Amino acid sequence: MKFIINSLLLSRQIQSLSGVLTNNNTVPIINCFHFHLDENLLTIRATDLETTLVAKIEVESGRIEGLTDIAVPSKLLIDILKSLDDVPLTFLVEDATFGIVITSGEGKYRLAGKNADTFPSMPEARETTSITIPGPALATAIGKTAFAASNDEMRQQMSGIFCDINAENITFVATDAHKLVRYRRTDVHTDTPASFILPRKPVTMLRNIIASRKEESEVTVEYNNTNAFFSFENYYIICRLVDGKYPNYEAAIPKENPNKLTVDRNSLLNSLRRVGLFANQSTHQVRLSIQERELVISAEDIEFSNDAHEKLPCQYEGDPMEIGFNAKFLTEMLTNLESEQVLVELSHPSRAGIIFPVNESNDSPEDILMLVMPVMLAN
Numbered sequence: 001m002k003f004i005i006n007s008l009l010l011s012r013q014i015q016s017l018s019g020v021l022t023n024n025n026t027v028p029i030i031n032c033f034h035f036h037l038d039e040n041l042l043t044i045r046a047t048d049l050e051t052t053l054v055a056k057i058e059v060e061s062g063r064i065e066g067l068t069d070i071a072v073p074s075k076l077l078i079d080i081l082k083s084l085d086d087v088p089l090t091f092l093v094e095d096a097t098f099g100i101v102i103t104s105g106e107g108k109y110r111l112a113g114k115n116a117d118t119f120p121s122m123p124e125a126r127e128t129t130s131i132t133i134p135g136p137a138l139a140t141a142i143g144k145t146a147f148a149a150s151n152d153e154m155r156q157q158m159s160g161i162f163c164d165i166n167a168e169n170i171t172f173v174a175t176d177a178h179k180l181v182r183y184r185r186t187d188v189h190t191d192t193p194a195s196f197i198l199p200r201k202p203v204t205m206l207r208n209i210i211a212s213r214k215e216e217s218e219v220t221v222e223y224n225n226t227n228a229f230f231s232f233e234n235y236y237i238i239c240r241l242v243d244g245k246y247p248n249y250e251a252a253i254p255k256e257n258p259n260k261l262t263v264d265r266n267s268l269l270n271s272l273r274r275v276g277l278f279a280n281q282s283t284h285q286v287r288l289s290i291q292e293r294e295l296v297i298s299a300e301d302i303e304f305s306n307d308a309h310e311k312l313p314c315q316y317e318g319d320p321m322e323i324g325f326n327a328k329f330l331t332e333m334l335t336n337l338e339s340e341q342v343l344v345e346l347s348h349p350s351r352a353g354i355i356f357p358v359n360e361s362n363d364s365p366e367d368i369l370m371l372v373m374p375v376m377l378a379n
Helices: 007-018 074-082 135-143 200-212 265-278 327-335
Strands: 002-006 032-038 041-047 051-058 061-063 069-073 088-093 099-104 107-112 129-134 160-165 170-175 179-185 194-199 218-223 227-232 235-240 259-264 285-290 294-301 306-313 315-317 321-326 341-346 353-358 366-372
Touching (some): 002 007, 007 051, 007 074, 051 200, 069 074, 135 170, 135 179, 135 200, 160 200, 179 327, 194 200, 194 235, 200 235, 259 306, 265 285, 265 294, 265 306, 285 327, 321 327
Antiparallel strands (some): 002 061, 002 088, 032 041, 032 069, 041 051, 051 235, 088 099, 129 218, 160 170, 170 179, 218 227, 227 235, 259 315, 285 294, 285 321, 294 306, 353 366
16 A cells, blocks of 8 residues: 655644544554555544544545555654644555555655554444534534533433434533533424434534534434434544433423523623632632622632622613622633623522523524523522
8 A cells, every 4th residue: 555645634634533542542453543545535544432533535646555454553643743844745554564654755754553454343324314414503502512511420421412303403402410501403403303412522523623624514413322423524423322311401490580680791701700710719609799780790718818899780680689600600601602792590599590692683593591500608
């Protein structure tokens, strides 16, 4: 096997694939990239046994004599590509030894490849249902929910993003029991309802790849009882679905919230960032004191005698209220919204607050709800 490929093009694809790799592999072969050459098309595959990412690249010239597949050590390849300029690279694979010789101008580098026959095979898309989602819409859905998923390995169901598709819309949900995000789109639907839990790692990689593309593309999503398959442009991602049943998130959303606070999003976000610096570093608690036209945000750390407060103009309908929240959670949520103003609906200092973006247009296919649990205030 011999081919010539641009170093910059190869480096970009390798960087996209490298997100799959882990450091604690018990199977040595998956510390490699799988290269397959078919005429002038190079297919590169990486896997951690739960997620597989495939990228295809056209090479400048290719010649197959003997091997068509080789396993290439990932770390060494990534490091050498980082240090090269934008130059053509010649790859030559030795059939007998699986050695890989890379030539670049006056440079020559030899890597010890491995027999690709032992590389894990890809799951097949059998008995699947498929839908098509605009790439930017899917990237937005993932970006606005993934941060709310749990990091607790003991609660696997909550570590992923719940996806529910029906005849009216598609809904993405993530929660860690302290915060929750529900992102819904009415411009994507299917006559074959389904729901499943997507693991956070592969869909975050998917989002990053889509976001890095200059041109918008459609993403075809296929799914069955065990796996989800995403294909677009020259990429193909396969991930094993998270086992188990997702919590009944709808039951956690308060339905009656008579107190309504409307405030400028950027002003609130920047105020939280400043005042949050003075909060207790374990609880990150900030106090919101809300009246008809004034919102006071305050925080104190008794242990270090630090405190701060700021006043913001607002519009408020309801009884005066004091409620505590984790400043980090509120900051994350406001960062992931884009509207000029936000609406915060409240019922009681001991019940969850719900945050909505205030959109000027009512014809948007998006519907976003963010929920954050309160922190008990000290007297």
